[in-house]
Amino acid sequence: MRKLPLLFAALGASALVLSGCTAPTPEPFAAGCETLAISDPGVTDLITVKGDVGTAPKVTMYSPFVTEQTVHSVVTPGHGRVIDAPNQLVNLDMALYSGTTGAQLVTSVFGEENPAKPIALSSWGETFPGLQRGLMCATEGSRVIVAMPSEEVSGGQGVGALGIAPGESIVAVVDVRSVFRTKADGADQFVAGHGLPSVVRAADGQPGVTIPIGAPPAGFVAETLKLGDGATVQAGDTVLVQYTGLTWGERTVFDSSWSGPARELSLDGVIPGFAQALEGQTVGSQVLAVIPPELGYGEQSTNKIPANSTLVFVIDILGIG
Numbered sequence: 192m193r194k195l196p197l198l199f200a201a202l203g204a205s206a207l208v209l210s211g212c213t214a215p216t217p218e219p220f221a222a223g224c225e226t227l228a229i230s231d232p233g234v235t236d237l238i239t240v241k242g243d244v245g246t247a248p249k250v251t252m253y254s255p256f257v258t259e260q261t262v263h264s265v266v267t268p269g270h271g272r273v274i275d276a277p278n279q280l281v282n283l284d285m286a287l288y289s290g291t292t293g294a295q296l297v298t299s300v301f302g303e304e305n306p307a308k309p310i311a312l313s314s315w316g317e318t319f320p321g322l323q324r325g326l327m328c329a330t331e332g333s334r335v336i337v338a339m340p341s342e343e344v345s346g347g348q349g350v351g352a353l354g355i356a357p358g359e360s361i362v363a364v365v366d367v368r369s370v371f372r373t374k375a376d377g378a379d380q381f382v383a384g385h386g387l388p389s390v391v392r393a394a395d396g397q398p399g400v401t402i403p404i405g406a407p408p409a410g411f412v413a414e415t416l417k418l419g420d421g422a423t424v425q426a427g428d429t430v431l432v433q434y435t436g437l438t439w440g441e442r443t444v445f446d447s448s449w450s451g452p453a454r455e456l457s458l459d460g461v462i463p464g465f466a467q468a469l470e471g472q473t474v475g476s477q478v479l480a481v482i483p484p485e486l487g488y489g490e491q492s493t494n495k496i497p498a499n500s501t502l503v504f505v506i507d508i509l510g511i512g
Contacts, residue, residue: 224275224328226263228321234264234336240364244269244334245302248286248364256290258360261321261339263329271331272370276395277316277323278452280309280431280510282369287353290338290360296353301366308512309371309431311452318345322363331370337363371431371453375477375507377419382479384414388437388503390479397449398435398477398505407439407501412481413468419475422511426470429457429512437503438496439481445495453509462487465504472508480504 238252244267274281284306286298299307316323321343329335341357355361374396386408391399424430431453436446448454458466464482472478482502484490492498 224273226328228261228263228324228327228337230264231262232264234262234338235266238264238336238338238362240266240334240336243267244332244366245284245368247298247301248334250286250288250293250295250362250364252288252290252293252362254289254291254293256293256338256360256362258290258338258340261324261337261343263325263338264336265333266336266364267332267334269330269332269334269367271367272372273331274312274326274329274367274370276373277313277327278311279373280371280453281312281326281367282306282309283315283326284366284368286364288362288364289354290362296355296361306368308455309369309510313452319343319363321361322365325363326365326367329365329367331367333367335365335367337365339363372475372507372509373453374433374509375417375419375475377417377473377475377477380415380418382414382416384412387412387414387481388479390416390477390505395449396433396507400435400437400444400503400505402437402439402442402503407483408481409483411464411467411483411486412479414479415472415476416479416505417475417477419473419508421474421476421508424458424469424472424474424508424511426466427457427459429455430469430508431455431510431512432469432506432508434504434506439501439503440497441500443495453507455512462502464502465506468504468506469508474508474510476508478504478506478508480506 241249284299284301287296321339325337388402433448433453464486468480484499487502490498
């Protein structure tokens with residue numbers, strides 16, 4: 192990694208320009224995970240961050256600080272779950288700084304008891320593609336510096352509201368507060384029930400469901416396919432889930448969340464059978480539910496669901512909101 196100090200006589204300051212090579216990926220970036228930005232521990236020679244994870248950082252840097260590509264550096268390593276997919280839900284605390292002046296541009300409230308709702312890393316990436324690139328493979332509990340050029344901020348136009356112009360750089364100090372599962376990761380369970388749908392899983396966790404020939408069970412059925420070791424879901428909780436829903440009669444999928452980030456659902460706002468299937472289950476579990484019409488949509492027909500349909504759901508429980 193080469194550091195090239197350039198003298199700007201008009202500013203009377205040294206501009207640090209980073210344009211280096213890939214360095215070994217240190218903690219908290221997981222081994223074998225393909226980071227999308229250059230890992231450069233040398234960034235911490237130019238940007239000093241003091242303070243514990245969960246508290247507002249105190250940041251000083253050589254300025255003007257300029258980087259020609261997104262680089263990241265570990266301030267404090269964490270040892271929790273890895274961010275390994277753009278659609279993964281995360282809770283982040285973050286402060287943004289101008290590379291030109293070193294001034295803080297905006298900050299969240301670090302360590303607040305009730306953080307904002309988790310959102311997908313890719314949602315941050317809509318405005319800050321560089322941030323998404325820099326945080327891939329980071330682990331929960333980490334504090335990370337992500338430095339990015341204006342081309343990696345809001346489509347290369349900079350963010351006028353923050354005072355970042357084309358050609359400038361922005362520095363983010365990020366605490367990775369929470370990283371949520373992307374799929375059920377509990378232990379496989381023996382399912383004794385006969386005449387129930389069978390489930391297979393793709394590598395990313397997305398289920399494939401085969402509904403057997405014949406009539407559905409007469410009543411409600413819930414089977415735990417994977418048993419997680421997380422918190423227990425209680426009545427009325429808000430849960431983070433991925434799910435696939437099918438009608439037994441037509442054997443077709445009428446809804447699936449797997450094309451995007453996990454969905455946040457209140458058990459008070461879903462059909463009774465869906466809520467009943469999750470109450471008492473644990474985070475990390477995958478549940479197969481067969482829901483009779485009286486616990487589903489009853490005699491009401493909806494877009495893809497005929498009246499009096501028995502429904503089949505495969506639900507991955509990824510967190511509790």
